Amino acid sequence: MEGKHSNLSKLSSAGFLISLGIIFGDIGTSPLYVLKAIVGDRVISADLILGGLSCIFWTLTLQTSFKYVFVVLQADNKGEGGVFSLYSLVRKRAKWLVIPTIIGGCALIADGFLTPAISVSSAVEGLRKFDAEINTALIAICILAALFIIQQFGTNFIGKAFGPIMVLWFSTLATLGTIAIIGNPDVLVAINPYYAYNFLANYPEAFWLLGAVFLCTTGAEALYSDMGHCGRPNIRVSWIFVKTALLLNYFGQSAWVLSREGQQLSELNNPFFDIMPSWFLLYGVILATSAAVIASQALISGAYTLVSEAVRLNLWPKVKINYPSLEKGQLYVPSMNWILCFGSIAVVLIFKESKNMEAAYGLTIVIAMIMTTILMMFFLTYRSKRGFYIAMAFGVVYLIIEFSFLVANAAKFMHGGWFPFVVGSVLFTVMFAWYKARKIKNRYVRFVEVEDYYAILTDLTKDTSIAKYSSQLVYLTSANFSSEVEAKIIYSIIQKQPKRADMYWLVHVDTLDIPHAREYKADVLVPNVLTRIEFKLGFREEQRINILFRKVVEDLVKNGEVDITSRYDSLQKHKISGDFRFVVIEKTFSDAAVLPFWERIIMKYYLLLRKFSISEEKAFGLDLSYVTLEKVPLILTPTEEISLKRVY
Numbered sequence: 001m002e003g004k005h006s007n008l009s010k011l012s013s014a015g016f017l018i019s020l021g022i023i024f025g026d027i028g029t030s031p032l033y034v035l036k037a038i039v040g041d042r043v044i045s046a047d048l049i050l051g052g053l054s055c056i057f058w059t060l061t062l063q064t065s066f067k068y069v070f071v072v073l074q075a076d077n078k079g080e081g082g083v084f085s086l087y088s089l090v091r092k093r094a095k096w097l098v099i100p101t102i103i104g105g106c107a108l109i110a111d112g113f114l115t116p117a118i119s120v121s122s123a124v125e126g127l128r129k130f131d132a133e134i135n136t137a138l139i140a141i142c143i144l145a146a147l148f149i150i151q152q153f154g155t156n157f158i159g160k161a162f163g164p165i166m167v168l169w170f171s172t173l174a175t176l177g178t179i180a181i182i183g184n185p186d187v188l189v190a191i192n193p194y195y196a197y198n199f200l201a202n203y204p205e206a207f208w209l210l211g212a213v214f215l216c217t218t219g220a221e222a223l224y225s226d227m228g229h230c231g232r233p234n235i236r237v238s239w240i241f242v243k244t245a246l247l248l249n250y251f252g253q254s255a256w257v258l259s260r261e262g263q264q265l266s267e268l269n270n271p272f273f274d275i276m277p278s279w280f281l282l283y284g285v286i287l288a289t290s291a292a293v294i295a296s297q298a299l300i301s302g303a304y305t306l307v308s309e310a311v312r313l314n315l316w317p318k319v320k321i322n323y324p325s326l327e328k329g330q331l332y333v334p335s336m337n338w339i340l341c342f343g344s345i346a347v348v349l350i351f352k353e354s355k356n357m358e359a360a361y362g363l364t365i366v367i368a369m370i371m372t373t374i375l376m377m378f379f380l381t382y383r384s385k386r387g388f389y390i391a392m393a394f395g396v397v398y399l400i401i402e403f404s405f406l407v408a409n410a411a412k413f414m415h416g417g418w419f420p421f422v423v424g425s426v427l428f429t430v431m432f433a434w435y436k437a438r439k440i441k442n443r444y445v446r447f448v449e450v451e452d453y454y455a456i457l458t459d460l461t462k463d464t465s466i467a468k469y470s471s472q473l474v475y476l477t478s479a480n481f482s483s484e485v486e487a488k489i490i491y492s493i494i495q496k497q498p499k500r501a502d503m504y505w506l507v508h509v510d511t512l513d514i515p516h517a518r519e520y521k522a523d524v525l526v527p528n529v530l531t532r533i534e535f536k537l538g539f540r541e542e543q544r545i546n547i548l549f550r551k552v553v554e555d556l557v558k559n560g561e562v563d564i565t566s567r568y569d570s571l572q573k574h575k576i577s578g579d580f581r582f583v584v585i586e587k588t589f590s591d592a593a594v595l596p597f598w599e600r601i602i603m604k605y606y607l608l609l610r611k612f613s614i615s616e617e618k619a620f621g622l623d624l625s626y627v628t629l630e631k632v633p634l635i636l637t638p639t640e641e642i643s644l645k646r647v648y
Contacts, residue, residue, distance in 0.1 A: 027219025051199020471578025
């Protein structure tokens with residue numbers, strides 16, 4: 001799989017097709033609604049159209065081309081991109097960087113509620129050219145429901161068609177735009193940045209229209225998030241084709257609108273469909289709907305990836321993650337799927353039409369872009385000797401640009417921007433509470449030197465007065481050093497219920513700052529008595545500890561480092577392996593009242609979230625029939641000295 005992944009990361013026709021099908025769906029469907037949002041119900045004028053078009057051109061050039069395609073794509077983590085990959089590259093520089101990371105991740109997931117709804121709604125509204133009374137909201141809901149239902153079966157079978165369909169889509173955009181430009185080539189002057197400046201300086205309320213202009217670049221974050229699917233070279237080359245097609249279509253739409261100077265667009269007007277010849281309109285609606293579905297699918301898959309990475313980085317509750325196909329990167333998160341499904345349908349029900357959704361769209365994405373800019377400043381700072389000055393220049397320019405877009409989008413808050421903001425805020429509380437609660441718990445975990453217990457563990461394996469608990473007893477440990485172990489594990493083995501076994505195993509999982517790695521280190525601490533296994537897994541790797549542990553044991557037995565043959569006389573002579581049992585220790589608070597007020601609130605919220613998350617043993621892929629769960633209290637305060645008098 002790694003070889004296949006590596007090949008796709010190189011410039012190739014396959015990588016080109018995949019990048020079109022996966023990466024550019026969101027930004028590729030923006031012509032459906034961007035110019036319509038800019039014009040709205042305003043009187044059409046050259047200043048409005050040429051100024052708005054110039055802003056689109058330079059937004060795509062500065063924000064998408066330069067920032068993301070040229071600069072941000074350089075921050076690849078072993079070929080992978082996205083806010084969590086970037087965080088893994090810089091998190092050792094400053095602990096507080098987890099905050100912009102969480103905000104960025106939440107903003108991107110919140111975008112998953114809006115992009116499917118606005119893309120599909122904009123596409124099917126083209127049917128109003130045939131029937132002005134048709135209920136497009138119902139059609140959009142049916143398409144979205146079907147899209148989310150099929151996720152559980154895997155999308156590999158339809159994913160293969162995404163590339164060719166998007167080639168046809170972008171070719172259609174370019175062709176329709178070129179034909180319209182030929183009719184009014186004067187629109188090409190909008191390439192001159194003067195028109196953008198003049199628009200922002202002189203057109204009434206032009207600054208607030210930046211919220212509509214920003215919609216042309218909302219898919220830019222996906223360029224980085226999905227880099228691992230097809231690699232930086234393929235994204236950069238395919239972007240040349242995509243940007244050309246997008247600009248030709250935007251200029252073509254503008255040429256058509258300018259021909260109606262002094263008028264207003266009617267409710268049924270959408271420049272995207274209006275530049276199509278009448279005989280092509282039905283095909284155009286079908287093609288636009290297909291492109292919208294592809295854009296939605298890319299965002300849904302991206303949300304799954306974000307959640308799975310957040311789980312590995314302990315930034316999200318442990319949830320069930322399925323792998324419906326053998327295709328690398330194909331995963332399915334049931335809980336997130338249905339949250340996005342009901343959320344997207346709710347958007348359609350609340351806002352009804354795409355023109356109303358435009359007010360809600362963009363706010364969370366610009367927040368995500370600002371967070372990426374902050375993280376990139378740290379990445380650039382430590383990349384070279386002049387990194388600090390490069391990072392400062394990069395930060396100043398793009399923070400000014402993006403905060404301008406943020407303010408413009410914030411003006412739409414009461415008109416719909418509240419929806420993604422509320423969703424993102426709820427997601428933030430989940431991520432932050434889960435992260436912070438783990439930090440609080442770790443403060444009260446006590447470790448002991450494992451070497452101090454070598455002798456007693458050796459004696460315990462030979463003590464026939466204690467019933468054998470299991471032949472091979474395995475504990476999951478959070479100790480980062482092989483010389484340490486949680487005091488609660490020793491307590492579980494020796495005191496809570498003495499557990500005699502032929503061998504004891506300590507298994508530790510270390511999530512690395514790189515996306516793909518699957519390594520292990522084995523330390524035989526006491527021959528045939530105590531062995532520690534440390535797995536080093538990338539943050540995008542599935543943590544199937546049951547399978548991985550079995551493979552490690554096979555390797556150790558083959559190398560003669562351990563002997564797992566059962567020590568029951570009747571089984572030993574037949575060289576039958578002993579049984580294995582995992583013990584998972586769940587730490588609970590014995591007295592949360594001693595915590596500061598805000599930490600008590602966080603822990604109560606954490607305990608509520610745990611009710612909706614899967615158990616530790618399921619998260620690590622353990623066979624539940626071989627797992628024992630033990631709950632032990634975390635002692636927050638030392639036992640008080642109690643004065644007690646005996647009477648006779």
